[in-house]
Amino acid sequence: MDIGDLEKFGMTKIEAQIYDELISLKESKIGEIIKRTGLHRGTVYNAINSLINKNFVVFSKRENETFYKISDAHIFLDLVNLEKEDIDKKENIANVLMKEIEELNKSSLKKQGISIGLGKKAYMEHFWNMFRTCKEKNIEYCWIGDGLGNTAKQLGEHNYRKIINIKKDMKIKFRSIMNQKAKPIKHEDYKPGDRYLPENYSFPTYTWIYDNKVVIVIWQAKPMIVITIEDEATAKSYKSYFETMYKIAKK
Numbered sequence: 001m002d003i004g005d006l007e008k009f010g011m012t013k014i015e016a017q018i019y020d021e022l023i024s025l026k027e028s029k030i031g032e033i034i035k036r037t038g039l040h041r042g043t044v045y046n047a048i049n050s051l052i053n054k055n056f057v058v059f060s061k062r063e064n065e066t067f068y069k070i071s072d073a074h075i076f077l078d079l080v081n082l083e084k085e086d087i088d089k090k091e092n093i094a095n096v097l098m099k100e101i102e103e104l105n106k107s108s109l110k111k112q113g114i115s116i117g118l119g120k121k122a123y124m125e126h127f128w129n130m131f132r133t134c135k136e137k138n139i140e141y142c143w144i145g146d147g148l149g150n151t152a153k154q155l156g157e158h159n160y161r162k163i164i165n166i167k168k169d170m171k172i173k174f175r176s177i178m179n180q181k182a183k184p185i186k187h188e189d190y191k192p193g194d195r196y197l198p199e200n201y202s203f204p205t206y207t208w209i210y211d212n213k214v215v216i217v218i219w220q221a222k223p224m225i226v227i228t229i230e231d232e233a234t235a236k237s238y239k240s241y242f243e244t245m246y247k248i249a250k251k
Contacts, residue, residue: 009079010054014039015047019056019070027069113230119223120155126208126215126226127163131172133211140173141210142242146203147182147194154219177242177249179203195249209238 006016021036022028034044048068051057058071117125134141145151152160167174180196208215212232218225229235 009076011051011056012047014043015051015054015056018044018047019051022057022068022070025069027067029065029067033068115228115230117226117228120159122226123151123155123217123224124159124163126217126228127166130208130210130213130215131167131170133213134172134174135170137211139211140175141208142239142246143174143176143206143208144203144242144245145176145178145206147176147178151206151219154224175242175246177245195246195251197245197249207238209235209242211235214238 003013003016003020006019007013011019017037018033018039021033025032025036030041030044030048033048034041037044039047048057052059055071055075057068059066059068061067117123130141133139151163155163176194178194178196179201180199182196204218204220206217206219208217212230212235214229214231214235216227216229218227
């Protein structure tokens with residue numbers, strides 16, 4: 001018998017060795033086990049007692065002597081079934097914990113003023129919220145992105161033009177930092193105040209900063225992910241970063 005297989009059922013290497021000998025011996029006194037294994041008497045006693053506690057070995061007394069033998073071989077299937085039951089219980093507990101953690105995370109995000117939206121609808125809603133806030137408070141928004149037309153591609157030309165026209169009608173003020181590659185592109189939304197960074201700058205996300213909000217759009221994700229952070233300190237930090245990059249960027 002492979003000792004390693006027995007170890008998979010919770011036996012130590014020594015216990016598995018003794019169990020294997022007991023299979024051959026059918027029934028044995030402690031002395032014979034010690035002789036067959038070559039192990040120290042105390043080691044054998046400890047291992048035998050452990051095997052008894054684990055229900056792998058049983059003993060009987062006859063004429064003031066103790067005899068040991070393996071228990072019913074079905075013990076292995078019983079252990080497997082118990083393990084399956086334990087796994088099922090753990091799976092149920094895991095599902096409950098997962099739901100509780102998800103709810104706590106949602107609650108935590110809400111308290112921190114963080115919301116996450118998906119797809120075109122969330123992207124469009126971001127623009128309406130930003131334009132309305134900028135108009136009401138007479139403030140500008142700052143934007144960082146590659147400027148290579150990904151918004152138009154994601155929303156479709158019709159929706160994109162709708163956004164541009166509303167922004168013009170509302171006379172929304174803004175400043176942008178884009179990739180140098182966008183400079184040759186003649187686009188109705190660009191203006192003289194735009195700044196450009198070298199072509200080696202990558203823009204895996206688009207970022208808007210306005211009022212006490214930072215909106216990050218992961219436009220390469222499917223669907224798009226729109227993350228809105230409403231926090232004064234975070235907005236100030238991003239605005240400071242924007243101003244630094246705006247000074248570095250060229251007209």
